[in-house]
Amino acid sequence: MNERKFQTPYFVIDEEQLSRDFSMLTDSLDDSWPNYRVGYSFKTNSLPWLVTFLKEKGVMAEVVSDDEYSLASWLGFEDDEIVYNGPVKVRDSFEKVLLAGGIVNMDGRRELCWLEEVAAANPDKLLKIGIRVNFNLEKLCPGQTTMGEAGGRFGFAYENGTFAEVVKRVRNISNVEIAGLHLHSSSKSRSVAVFEAIASMACKLKKEFDLELSYVDLGGGYCGGLPNRPQYPDYFPAVAAILEQEFDCEETTLIVEPGISLLSKASTFVTSVVDVRDIGTERYLITDGSRFNIDPTMIKPSHLFHLDLNPDQPAERSTMEHQCVSGFSCMEVDRLFEYEQGPELMEGDRIIYENVGGYTMSLNPLFIKYFPDVYIRRDGKLLRVRRRWTPKEYVANSMLYGEEEE
Template sequence: MSRFVHPAGDRHAEMLPHERPPQAPADLNRIDPAIWPRTSTRTDGALTVGGVDVRDLARDYGTPVYVLDEDDVRSRMRDYATAFAGSDVHYAGKAFLCKEIVRWLHDEGLGLDVASGGELAVALSVGFPPERITMHGNNKSVAELARALEAGVGHIVVDSFDEIARLGYLAEQQGKRPKVMIRVTTGVEAHTHEFIATAHDDQKFGLSLNAGTAAEAVRRVLALPQLELVGLHSHIGSQIIDTGGFEVAARRLAALLVQIKDEHDVVLPELDLGGGYGIAYVEGDEAPDIKELADGLREIVTKACVEAGLPVPRLTVEPGRGIVGPGGITLYEVGTVKDVEGLRTYVSVDGGMSDNIRTALYGAEYTAVLASRESTAEPMLSRLVGKHCESGDIIVRDCHFPADLAPGDLIAVAATGAYCRSLASNYNYLLKPAVVAVSRGAARVIVQGETEDDLLRGQL
């Protein structure tokens, strides 16, 4: 079966550099260890993860299917715990949360951040220690705050004046005195997409340092004896590679700590710098080294506080993507291969934006390979797309597959462990795929795939 292979000197040579498609990799069969799960390899030509052949996964669980390398995820939990020894590491559950992930967190000694009552319910359902839970959210409901108080979560990060009053009232009603942190918008412009940058002033999260609302929030919390103010919280964004923004945020938070001490004679013992640490999605991406990151953040906080004449607070970090992202892949089956002469080949698979909205949402980039076999065919400039009724239903905008790619082949997309399942939908009434954990040659379902009965349940 012939496939169109773009010759040298075609119209792409006339494009501006930023418009040109990427160069084809030297080896289309290579599994880059910087991008793929740590146990990934090729065995008899097929991709294996956790010692399990992807062809067996497709046969046993169907496609699309999310595959999570348990040993990879657990090892990254340990990496963070070791690198940040003496500090607190709280996994950001929004990246991907299910009961089994919570069990792994418990085993590895990490804490957990939740951003809704539903995430809190998942954690509590398997007996995760509530004192190791931090409750986030920019608009926590009365019911969510009440549940958090009843459960005895370790920290509640307040995000508005309304919430301070709401939480104070509920705490008094329940006779509780929760530990509270104030989310501060530090004005740092993180080098990331605007939808995942969270520390500039013109957005929904936090209380502004520049406008003085963060300082006013401190006054209001300290005025309520039923709330215990223990620290400040900052989160500058997501998929951050350049850590310079953390230094700016830490210095600005240290200045606020000084202001709090001068105005209220209160020294806050904790500082949470959030998460957002980037991972490698495509060749050339450089994820931060965890130990270097930890040492750097500690040095930043220590220096900023010493210069400000303050004791160094206990540091908390909140990695999510950095723990679960690299250990996940999504497996698809090719349905159609359509040449658009002079442009590219469109490779359509049996999933799409319902199982990975990130490309359509903010232009995320991914690495994809032919996973069910190796090929020595010429590279074919391709666009990996889904089956939804949207032109924007794109999984990988520009990639290369071998020119002998055919319907029935399996495609694997790397680094989909974070946010893909969390953001999944039933658009066009597609079923949400199962999540299958693999380890040491064995596979097991940790989140069941949906059925048509699940789709119809609740409809009257």
């Protein structure tokens, strides 16, 4: 199929690759800890097609806001299929998920108060709650965590005794059981050692606090789709070897919350060169994709990509020492990468970025250009799963004149 007829910029998700990566995840869990649930991390990419695809494969929805919870409900997830995380939960959805028997991992003191209130209002119900643990992962894996010595800001801190206080307070509520621990921690390395440390922490807490846990939630943060980096089958045998020292697989469910590792390999972003200009000593390629589309946090120095040269331009290209691939926006930082020793690129050439499915689609701003089209590739064909936004979608919920709040 000639993909050149599709107007750039657009994302493509390869359905077969996504299925393969999902099977790699579930096969390795089946082999290592067959009692598991996958809570797909909505924030990573909550494209409705994608979520529906994964829902059909049996995932729960891991959500971290009331908006994500509402989206999950809209997409057909029942309350007992929700993993509710993060510090910005809303009381009403907290209560609904808790009462329905979904997974609620508390992350803040006000949730403790909510828990006490919900428990008091439902004295005949046994409520199951999870606690997000904040612990010093940097000490266990020096140099590997995202925040280093400063530590992360989520969950109840183990080291200063806050976690112990929370356990005590929950134990004072007669109809509440501490059912699980949530130990998600972000790391730069995404190494197997990080997950071994997380599993060890779960074991340590179980012993120290004499916990009977029906689940251990490892969170997300796995690598996927990158050569010479760990893959799912590297993580779970290592985690299982540690967990089984304290936990029985029949009794304790392992919850995993993959995001980027599931999507990276399957997703690409297709852009075109719209103009070539020489300024000073620099050759700029202006493209219709922006750094905001694929590197919204502005941290990537390079990208995996391939080219599709415009057949209407000369096929023979000289090699250029240096071309600056830039976005269309007005920000000077909107430069995607320095292309060195590559063929001279021309108008209509396509630059196709690889491994861009996680976070980039959901972190896209509505800056200058609106959300691009998204297609899936199935049986060699591109099928549209999101039409690019136009001003019509942009103005939805807007008022041209002020309205009074009711």
